[in-house]
Amino acid sequence: MASRPISDPAADTTVRLEGDVGSVRLAARWTVHQRLERAGELERRILAEIAGGVPIVLDATDLVAVDTAGALVLSQLADGLRQGGREVRISGLTDAQQSLFEMVAAHEHEPPAPPRVALARERAAASSLRVADDAISFLSFLGHVFVTSVGALIRPRQIRGRLVLRNLQTAGADALPIIGLLSFLIGIVIAYQGAFQLHRFGADVFIVDLVGLSLLRELAPLMTAIIVAGRTGSAYAAQIGTMRVTEEVDALRVMGLSPVDVLVRPKVFALLIALPLLTVFADIVGVLGGLLMTSVSTDIGPTFFLAQFPRVVPLESFLVGVGKAPVFALVIASVGCWQGFQASDSAESVGARTTLSVVHSVFLIIVLDAAFSIVFSIVGI
Amino acid sequence: MNEFDRPQADASENAVEVRDVVTRFGRQVVHDGISFDIRRGEIFALVGGSGSGKSTLMREILQLERPTEGSIRVFGRDLQSLRGADALALKTRLGVLFQGGALFGSLTVLENIGLPLREHTTLDPKLIEQIGTLKIALVGLPPEAGSKYPSELSGGMIKRSALARALALDAELLLLDEPTSGLDPAGARALDRLVLQLRRSLGLTVLVITHDVESIRLVADRVGMLAGGKLLALGPVAELENSADPFVRGYFQGAAATASRTVHPPGRAGEPGGGGPAIPRRTDDLWEE
Numbered sequence A: 001m002a003s004r005p006i007s008d009p010a011a012d013t014t015v016r017l018e019g020d021v022g023s024v025r026l027a028a029r030w031t032v033h034q035r036l037e038r039a040g041e042l043e044r045r046i047l048a049e050i051a052g053g054v055p056i057v058l059d060a061t062d063l064v065a066v067d068t069a070g071a072l073v074l075s076q077l078a079d080g081l082r083q084g085g086r087e088v089r090i091s092g093l094t095d096a097q098q099s100l101f102e103m104v105a106a107h108e109h110e111p112p113a114p115p116r117v118a119l120a121r122e123r124a125a126a127s128s129l130r131v132a133d134d135a136i137s138f139l140s141f142l143g144h145v146f147v148t149s150v151g152a153l154i155r156p157r158q159i160r161g162r163l164v165l166r167n168l169q170t171a172g173a174d175a176l177p178i179i180g181l182l183s184f185l186i187g188i189v190i191a192y193q194g195a196f197q198l199h200r201f202g203a204d205v206f207i208v209d210l211v212g213l214s215l216l217r218e219l220a221p222l223m224t225a226i227i228v229a230g231r232t233g234s235a236y237a238a239q240i241g242t243m244r245v246t247e248e249v250d251a252l253r254v255m256g257l258s259p260v261d262v263l264v265r266p267k268v269f270a271l272l273i274a275l276p277l278l279t280v281f282a283d284i285v286g287v288l289g290g291l292l293m294t295s296v297s298t299d300i301g302p303t304f305f306l307a308q309f310p311r312v313v314p315l316e317s318f319l320v321g322v323g324k325a326p327v328f329a330l331v332i333a334s335v336g337c338w339q340g341f342q343a344s345d346s347a348e349s350v351g352a353r354t355t356l357s358v359v360h361s362v363f364l365i366i367v368l369d370a371a372f373s374i375v376f377s378i379v380g381i
Numbered sequence B: 001m002n003e004f005d006r007p008q009a010d011a012s013e014n015a016v017e018v019r020d021v022v023t024r025f026g027r028q029v030v031h032d033g034i035s036f037d038i039r040r041g042e043i044f045a046l047v048g049g050s051g052s053g054k055s056t057l058m059r060e061i062l063q064l065e066r067p068t069e070g071s072i073r074v075f076g077r078d079l080q081s082l083r084g085a086d087a088l089a090l091k092t093r094l095g096v097l098f099q100g101g102a103l104f105g106s107l108t109v110l111e112n113i114g115l116p117l118r119e120h121t122t123l124d125p126k127l128i129e130q131i132g133t134l135k136i137a138l139v140g141l142p143p144e145a146g147s148k149y150p151s152e153l154s155g156g157m158i159k160r161s162a163l164a165r166a167l168a169l170d171a172e173l174l175l176l177d178e179p180t181s182g183l184d185p186a187g188a189r190a191l192d193r194l195v196l197q198l199r200r201s202l203g204l205t206v207l208v209i210t211h212d213v214e215s216i217r218l219v220a221d222r223v224g225m226l227a228g229g230k231l232l233a234l235g236p237v238a239e240l241e242n243s244a245d246p247f248v249r250g251y252f253q254g255a256a257a258t259a260s261r262t263v264h265p266p267g268r269a270g271e272p273g274g275g276g277p278a279i280p281r282r283t284d285d286l287w288e289e
């Protein structure tokens, strides 16, 4: 025990030659809380002091405490000494100790080989295969969700309205404060940095264009999606992953309920509604932040800002921004849910899958956003 | 011999003393004044219907929860005032089998058993592995089970592995929450024999929560029955079976009747005693019906 000094039973054991018998008087305590790992030294000492072939008696008269570990170590000691055909006896055991030694002897085995760890080359091959497998698996998952969702839209009774509403609350309404705060701050930062740079060109009025266009087209939808991926996508992965580990997913399937119906589709629908609304909210609050900072740091007042805004920021910019949101929503919900289903049977894998869900959805969101920019510039929106 | 190495002197001859324990969860009263002792070297069975507060009482003995009122002493130490190193030292004298096993999913069975040994002793890794392998054999698992992860085990194998972990430090007080549930009758009896053997060889004290009447008859020195928040009966099995209280008597008769009906279902194989191969699970079509 940590709080007590640890004794070394091997050192406390005395080894003597008595007549033509080697006598080993065992120390009093042989339990896991002593230094049983020193038994090898005792064996070497005995072998050094008592010539080969001389019979040995392990004298347990002083032995007051021995547990299974101690009995194991002492049996191994006896076995080690027996090598070479020497006669070894353990004497002086109480009945209880005797039965313990018998029990241990009856159950001694070599430890099994540890689970095989794959070689680096195999791991590399397996991981590149896995990437391909994962991609195919994810796409087929996406397809499955998409097809059943369309089916549910045709037969609206299949939409689990209550689950959708509950998800709207947690993924949408509950996210308002954090998204509001962050977009307000982003609006302030852009206005401040922009005003400073534009002033050097005497182009102060363009601050309205800068704040409006950058927020509505890019920053508000992108930032909202990233926050929601961290907040909600990870929660989806953790929830479904835990349900996998506790066999709740299996229970659903056995009851004839499709995990997609119950676990995935309500989340997808909820996020398809929530994310565009959150984006609009981020647009408004972000622009308010920009307006505030503009009036504070430049000569442009709120009235001019608001009058100028509809003239320089076309409706398309707003629609382009909000239009990206459902795509991001689909990415976040499906990546989160899919990762959850990939969790195997340990708490560790739930953690790993939750991390991956955020990393992958943020990655996909940014890639898709870049793709949108390219497409929009080609079609000239 | 080092004087610190003597068994820690406890004034008390009881391993556990439960005094007037009251436990409430909100307005639900789970224990309503419970007192009893578990003597050293005794195998004490705690019985009662589901939700009668058996597991909760065990968690209180383990210092995982505190009773709302009353006191619990373990090896003479009052849990209420126990802190820090003393609380830890007491914990290393207890071995626990949780109802659901509670094996660590990221460790193999052998590593699970080795964990308390690695943390609380100076033993070297090789010896720890050998001790773990011995415990695996003791609980009736094949040696290969040691290199499996919990997710690759059947329910009964999880129970046995968790018991092996509970035995890792050769604890003085062993707390078993439904050890035989999920085991086939033969496995359950083997486990009973193991508990008796351990008590004989190591002199340990056992608190066992169980619904298995046959197991109680085989191993228990005394039985405590929880019902309605009270300790309804306390005494040797034979005494409770012939109790004047029809409820207490009925528990054993009723349980025996149910047991004989459910324990040997025709044509249903019990838990395989060995380590069958883990059933590979496909993960790619999980979302399909």
Ligand SMILES: Nc1ncnc2c1ncn2[C@@H]1O[C@H](COP(=O)(O)OP(=O)(O)O)[C@@H](O)[C@H]1O
Pocket (backbone or CB within 6 Å): B025, B030, B048, B049, B050, B051, B052, B053, B054, B055, B056, B057
């Ligand atoms: N953490 C908790 N919070 C609220 N109620 C609990 C908690 N733990 C247990 N209970 C309640 O206490 C009662 C006893 O539970 P438990 O001790 O697990 O019963 P059992 O005798 O079946 O092991 C049950 O009704 C359970 O719902």
Ligand SMILES: [Mg+2]
Pocket (backbone or CB within 6 Å): B054, B055, B056, B099, B177
């Ligand atoms: Mg219980």
